[in-house]
Amino acid sequence: MAAKPRPGPTQREFSRDTANRAARVAEWQLRRRRSWLLESFVSTPPRILAFAGSARKDSLNRKLLAGGEVTLIDLNDYPLPLYHGDLEDAQGLPANAAKLVALITEHPALLVASPEYNSLITPLLKNTIDWCTRAEPNPFEGKVAAVVSASPGQFGGVRSAQVARQLLLHLGCHVVPAQCTLPRADEAFDDAGRLKDARAQKAAQRVAAELVRTTARLLP
Numbered sequence: 001m002a003a004k005p006r007p008g009p010t011q012r013e014f015s016r017d018t019a020n021r022a023a024r025v026a027e028w029q030l031r032r033r034r035s036w037l038l039e040s041f042v043s044t045p046p047r048i049l050a051f052a053g054s055a056r057k058d059s060l061n062r063k064l065l066a067g068g069e070v071t072l073i074d075l076n077d078y079p080l081p082l083y084h085g086d087l088e089d090a091q092g093l094p095a096n097a098a099k100l101v102a103l104i105t106e107h108p109a110l111l112v113a114s115p116e117y118n119s120l121i122t123p124l125l126k127n128t129i130d131w132c133t134r135a136e137p138n139p140f141e142g143k144v145a146a147v148v149s150a151s152p153g154q155f156g157g158v159r160s161a162q163v164a165r166q167l168l169l170h171l172g173c174h175v176v177p178a179q180c181t182l183p184r185a186d187e188a189f190d191d192a193g194r195l196k197d198a199r200a201q202k203a204a205q206r207v208a209a210e211l212v213r214t215t216a217r218l219l220p
């Protein structure tokens with residue numbers, strides 16, 4: 001007996017099939033776009049602005065920042081007066097503060113090395129940040145940030161790092177959970193300025209990697 005001819009799809013089935021196919025194509029296109037984005041993040045790591053809250057020639061904290069793919073600036077190149085409201089009223093934002101604000105604005109991520117003075121951040125770091133927050137809008141809002149610290153002491157400047165993290169959070173940064181504190185930092189670097197200890201190297205790399213990953217995820 002001849003096979004009974006299959007009836008063609010009803011109008012409703014036809015529209016459902018077409019809708020499913022369209023959804024599958026859309027999903028495939030989305031996946032392609034996502035993987036392209038991922039690849040572009042990997043090949044173009046987000047730009048990181050790195051600075052230490054020390055102007056010292058042999059700053060251990062600046063050494064801790066060297067080596068990564070970052071825009072490393074030296075706060076010696078951006079000297080600022082101690083913040084004073086009357087000075088601001090008379091002269092506005094100093095030119096160096098404006099330059100720093102521009103740098104912060106054009107980088108999505110910040111890596112801050114925070115030395116410890118009497119359990120707190122240094123006056124240099126606080127003063128620099130204070131001046132920058134006088135710009136409109138606040139350049140720290142929405143940045144992804146990480147904090148590291150180095151000290152010749154046994155705690156590696158951890159108290160300063162905590163304060164710096166709090167300050168950056170308060171200013172609207174997304175501060176990554178990873179942090180690296182380097183105790184006995186005066187003995188930690190070789191003559192080429194590299195960390196001697198593999199564990200310390202890994203800890204610093206973990207912070208940088210988390211900063212890059214989080215920035216890539218949060219970027220629009």
Ligand SMILES: Cc1cc2nc3c(=O)[nH]c(=O)nc-3n(C[C@H](O)[C@H](O)[C@H](O)COP(=O)(O)O)c2cc1C
Nearest residue numbers: 054056059060061115116117118119151152153157
């Ligand atoms: C005024 C002053 C206070 C300090 N207080 C601390 C402290 O509380 N904890 C600590 O670990 N180191 C303290 N130190 C030592 C600094 O960690 C050390 O000088 C360090 O090298 C500073 O960072 P830098 O090398 O990046 O300049 C202090 C240093 C100074 C000058």
